[in-house]
Amino acid sequence: MEKKMGNPAVVGLAGFGLTTILLQFHNIGLMGLGPVVAMGFIFGGLAQLIAGFQEQKTGNNFGYSAFVGYGSFWIGLGIIWILNFYKIYESSTTDVGYYLVAWTLYTAILAVASLRIHTAMAVTLFTLLLGFILLDFGHFVDPVWNKVAGYELFVCAFSAWYMMAAIIINDVAGKTVLPFGSAIVK
Numbered sequence: 001m002e003k004k005m006g007n008p009a010v011v012g013l014a015g016f017g018l019t020t021i022l023l024q025f026h027n028i029g030l031m032g033l034g035p036v037v038a039m040g041f042i043f044g045g046l047a048q049l050i051a052g053f054q055e056q057k058t059g060n061n062f063g064y065s066a067f068v069g070y071g072s073f074w075i076g077l078g079i080i081w082i083l084n085f086y087k088i089y090e091s092s093t094t095d096v097g098y099y100l101v102a103w104t105l106y107t108a109i110l111a112v113a114s115l116r117i118h119t120a121m122a123v124t125l126f127t128l129l130l131g132f133i134l135l136d137f138g139h140f141v142d143p144v145w146n147k148v149a150g151y152e153l154f155v156c157a158f159s160a161w162y163m164m165a166a167i168i169i170n171d172v173a174g175k176t177v178l179p180f181g182s183a184i185v186k
Contacts, residue, residue, distance in 0.1 A: 007171070008058070012051030012067040013164035019044025019074055020157035027150030037078045044074035062117065066110055073103055097139030104132035119181025120163050127156035 019039045025031045052067030080096060083089045091099075107129045114125040131153040138146030166178035 005058075007167050008051040008054035008067070009063055010164050010167050012048050012055070012063065012071075013160045013167075015039075015043040015045075015047040015051070016067075016070055017157045017160035017164065020153055020160070024150040024153050024157065027146050027153070029147070033081060037081055040074040040078040045071050045078065046075075047071070048074065062110070062113055069106060069110075093139050093143075097136060100132055100135050100139060104129065104136055107132050115185040116183050118183055120159065120166065121180070122184050124156055124159040124163065127152065127159060131156055 019036070022031075022036045022039050026033055026036050048067045048071030052064050052069075052071060055063030055067055076099070080091050080099065084091055107125065111122070111125040111129045114121040131149050134145050134149035134152060138144070138149060162178065163180065166180060169177045
């Protein structure tokens with residue numbers, strides 16, 4: 001009998017969703033950066049990296065790229081904030097904007113690929129893409145867009161958590177309780 005392995009996506013999606021929620025609390029003005037930096041390194045960063053490396057072992061290139069990529073995003077963003085705080089290598093709003101533009105482009109590639117996975121993945125990636133575009137506007141046009149992104153990215157975070165919940169609940173139930181939806185592109 002083959003031993004059942006856990007699905008690394010549950011940890012990756014949990015870390016992605018939780019850290020994204022915390023950043024949006026900051027973006028809409030409810031809290032400071034401290035908890036975001038902490039979770040950016042640990043749950044959004046390290047946990048997603050580990051999940052991504054485990055996805056690689058399963059042969060899932062999408063999960064491998066997404067979790068290692070966004071885990072690196074969170075660690076990189078945390079490093080930018082710390083370097084700014086200590087005035088070591090300071091990044092301007094525009095500098096961070098270019099960082100976000102690069103991640104917008106990366107997310108666009110994953111968003112297109114997500115259309116061939118299932119509806120829940122496409123919703124998550126396209127709301128993330130829209131969130132990055134809004135953050136780009138917030139860093140190059142008017143900071144009010146960062147607040148708009150904050151509200152929009154809650155949808156993205158909860159979409160990721162929906163997928164996490166579906167994987168866990170469907171597995172425990174032994175049947176589909178929370179559906180993922182069909183692939184949008186066959």
